[in-house]
Every structure is written in structure tokens, then in C-alpha cells.
Amino acid sequence: MKFLKWGVLAVVVLVVAALLIGWINLNGIVRRTVETQGTKQLDVKTTLGGASVSLFGGSLGLKDLEIASPPGYAAPQMLSLGKGHVAVSYGQLRQQPVHVQTIELNAPKLVIEQSGGKFNFQALMDRSSSAEPKPEGGEPMRLIIDSLRIDGAVVSLRPGLPTFPEQYDVRIPTVELQNVGTGEGAQNGAALKEVVMQVITAMAAQAANSDRLPPEVRALLAGDLKQVAGKLANEQLKRLTDQVQKKLPGEAGQMVGDILKNPQQATSNPSQTVEKGLGGLLEQTQKKKK
Numbered sequence: 001m002k003f004l005k006w007g008v009l010a011v012v013v014l015v016v017a018a019l020l021i022g023w024i025n026l027n028g029i030v031r032r033t034v035e036t037q038g039t040k041q042l043d044v045k046t047t048l049g050g051a052s053v054s055l056f057g058g059s060l061g062l063k064d065l066e067i068a069s070p071p072g073y074a075a076p077q078m079l080s081l082g083k084g085h086v087a088v089s090y091g092q093l094r095q096q097p098v099h100v101q102t103i104e105l106n107a108p109k110l111v112i113e114q115s116g117g118k119f120n121f122q123a124l125m126d127r128s129s130s131a132e133p134k135p136e137g138g139e140p141m142r143l144i145i146d147s148l149r150i151d152g153a154v155v156s157l158r159p160g161l162p163t164f165p166e167q168y169d170v171r172i173p174t175v176e177l178q179n180v181g182t183g184e185g186a187q188n189g190a191a192l193k194e195v196v197m198q199v200i201t202a203m204a205a206q207a208a209n210s211d212r213l214p215p216e217v218r219a220l221l222a223g224d225l226k227q228v229a230g231k232l233a234n235e236q237l238k239r240l241t242d243q244v245q246k247k248l249p250g251e252a253g254q255m256v257g258d259i260l261k262n263p264q265q266a267t268s269n270p271s272q273t274v275e276k277g278l279g280g281l282l283e284q285t286q287k288k289k290k
Contacts, residue, residue, distance in 0.1 A: 073113045
């Protein structure tokens with residue numbers, strides 16, 4: 001009987017050890033998958049400090065996610081995230097697409113930077129490879145997300161325009177996107193690059209709605225946001241970017257319309273666009289202050 005007890009205990013220890021080893025390996029697989037898929041699909045360096053799958057299943061923790069800026073932009077990281085929480089089961093991690101109940105991103109930081117006549121989020125969208133990379137032994141990771149919530153986010157905007165401050169820091173309200181990867185135009189879920197671009201676009205749109213930004217800068221943002229949102233399969237994002245233009249003063253709204261009609265000309269010389277399109281607006285603002 002004594003030997004039987006020791007034998008049972010040894011089996012239990014071996015099972016627990018095997019589970020722990022599998023759990024640790026799974027954490028590493030998730031981290032490497034996010035880094036590899038993010039770097040290939042966005043075509044910029046993507047790093048993840050760690051991933052932690054719950055021992056009891058049902059949740060996944062992410063920490064220290066960093067997405068680098070496209071070449072030509074000064075900020076080392078365009079998007080950084082201290083912590084994130086994902087509600088997903090073990091089984092779903094191995095399915096295609098991965099069905100996620102909720103994703104919560106806590107206190108992410110986004111740097112929006114204008115350089116060479118283009119904002120970095122549009123440059124990232126253009127840089128994202130159209131051919132989706134295939135990881136070893138399978139299809140590229142795709143996601144269906146019921147609810148994606150962004151809390152406590154800060155957007156740092158660097159307009160890169162003469163006579164304007166170098167940087168504006170805007171704390172944006174909570175953003176929640178629904179049914180990511182299931183909207184019109186989405187096929188078999190959303191690729192990781194599409195999810196990232198939807199997060200960035202939603203954060204940028206909320207910042208562009210802030211009264212802390214001058215109308216000139218908001219107008220230029222509205223033009224790029226409209227174009228990027230048009231390429232993403234999410235009607236909610238399109239409504240968010242429409243709101244940005246609707247909140248602009250008349251002259252600024254007209255400038256956005258001109259940008260959308262001829263985006264190449266407008267973004268080739270944003271300073272001239274601002275001076276020409278918003279000259280009347282600046283005059284009116286000065287008169288109101290007197």
C-alpha cells in the first residue's frame with residue numbers, strides 16, 4: 001500500500017510538471033507568434049515583453065507590446081502598451097480564425113507624427129504588406145473579436161508644421177470597437193495588421209476630436225483618417241472619422257474635402273495647404289479674440 005501511494009504521488013508530480021512545461025511553452029509560442037506576425041504583417045519591428053496564458057484557461061495576459069515607427073519618423077515606438085488582457089480559451093488559440101470574446105488594452109500610448117507630408121499611421125497602412133505572410137505550418141493568424149476596449153489612452157501628436165507647438169498630448173476617452181473581423185469586407189476574420197490599424201485609427205480619431213488641437217491640425221488629421229478608415233472593414237471606424245470632419249469649422253471642413261479630392265497634392269506640402277485652406281479661419285479666430 002505504501003509503495004502504491006508513492007507511485008500515485010509520483011504520477012501526480014509528473015503530470016503537474018508536464019502541465020507546467022506545456023504552459024510555459026505555450027506562453028512562449030504566443031509571444032513569438034505575436035512578434036513574428038506583427039513584424040511581418042506591419043513591416044516594422046514588433047516586440048512583446050511577455051505573454052501569460054491562465055493556468056485555468058479563459059484568459060491571456062500581454063505586457064510591454066511595442067510597435068516601431070515606420071522609417072522616416074523620429075519616435076522609436078509608434079504604439080506601446082504596458083498591459084493588455086484577452087479573454088480566449090485554449091481551444092480557440094489553436095483555431096483559425098481565433099475567436100476572442102474581449103480584448104482590453106490599458107493605458108496604451110500612441111505617437112502620431114507628420115513627416116514628409118504624411119502622418120505615420122497612413123505610412124504604416126501603406127507599408128503593411130498586401131501579401132499576408134504564412135507562418136511555418138499554417139495560415140497567417142486571423143482574429144474575430146467581439147469587443148475591443150481601449151482605456152486610459154494617451155495620444156502624442158507631433159504635427160511637424162511651422163508656428164505650431166512641437167507636440168500636443170491628448171488623453172482620450174474610452175474607445176470600444178465591436179465585432180472586429182466580422183464586418184462587411186472582412187473575410188474569415190481580420191489579420192493582425194488590420195486589428196492594429198483599427199486600434200491606431202480609433203485612437204487617432206478620438207484625439208482629432210479633441211478641442212485641445214487647433215482646427216488646422218485636426219483638419220489635416222481628418223483627411224488622412226478618412227483615407228485609412230476607408231481601407232478597413234469596420235463601419236464603426238468610418239463613423240468615428242466622419243465625426244472628426246463634422247466637428248470642424250466650415251473652412252476647415254472645406255479643406256478636408258479638398259484634401260480628399262486631391263490627397264497627393266495636399267500631403268506633398270501640408271504647410272501650404274494649411275496656410276491656403278485655413279487663412280480665412282485664422283482671421284476669424286483672431287477677430288473673435290479681440
